[in-house]
Amino acid sequence: MLPVHKPTLIAALSLLAGAAAHAQPAAAPSSIYSCTDSRGRNITADRPIADCIDREQRELNSSGTTRRKIEPTYTAREQAERDERARQAQMLASRQTEERRRERALLVRYPSAIAHDRERAEALVQIDAVIKAARQRLGELSDERKKIDDELEFYKGDVSKAPGSVRRKLEDNAQSVAVQNRFIGEQEDEKRRVNARFDEERSRLRQLWAIDAGGAPR
Structure with a gap:
C-alpha cells in the first residue's frame, strides 16, 4: 500500500467538504410577503414590499398559509381621514341600533x-x-x-x-x-x-x- 502524505489527505478532505456544501439546497426563507400593487401586479418577496406600503400585505408561512396581515402605512392626513370614516361608520351603526330599539319599544307599547x-x-x-x-x-x-x-x-x-x-x-x-x-x-x-x-x-x-x-x- 502506497503511503499517503498528510498534506495531500487534508486537501482531499477539504475538497470533499466543499463539494458537499455546494450540493446542499439553500434554506428557504421562513416568511414570504405577498401583495397586489397599485398597477394590479401580484408581488411576492422575502421581506416587506416597498411598492405595497400604501396597501395591505400578507405574510405567508412556508406552506403558503397566511401568518398575519400587515396594515398599510398611512400619512398623518390619510390616517385622520381613515379615523374619521371609522367614527362616522360607528355613529351610523349606533343610530341604526338605537332606531331598531325604539321600533321594538314602539311595537311593544302599541301592538295595534x-x-x-x-x-x-x-x-x-x-x-x-x-x-x-x-x-x-x-x-x-x-x-x-x-x-x-x-x-x-x-x-x-x-x-x-x-x-x-x-x-x-x-x-x-x-x-x-x-x-x-x-x-x-x-x-x-x-x-x-x-x-x-x-x-x-x-x-x-x-x-x-x-x-x-x-x-x-x-
Missing part, C-alpha cells in the same frame, strides 16, 4: 291601531280638561270684572277717580285674564304637538305592523 288610538285620546282628554278649567276661570274673572265695572259706574267710568283698592282689583283682574289666555294658548299648542307626534308614530307603526304580520309595508 286600537291601542295607539286609545293612548292618543287619553292624552288629548287630559289637555282638554286643563283647558276647560282655564276657561272656567276666565268665566269667573269675567263675573269679577262686571262687579268692578259696576263700582266704576259711581265714578262715571273714570278709573283715575276710583279709589286705589278699585284700581288694584281692575289691574289684578286684567293680569289674571291675560295669564289664563296665555295658558290656554300654550295648551292648544300642546294639543297640536301631541297630534303631530301620534301622526308621525302612526305612519311608522303602519310599516312595523305590516312587517310584524309577515306582510309588506304599505
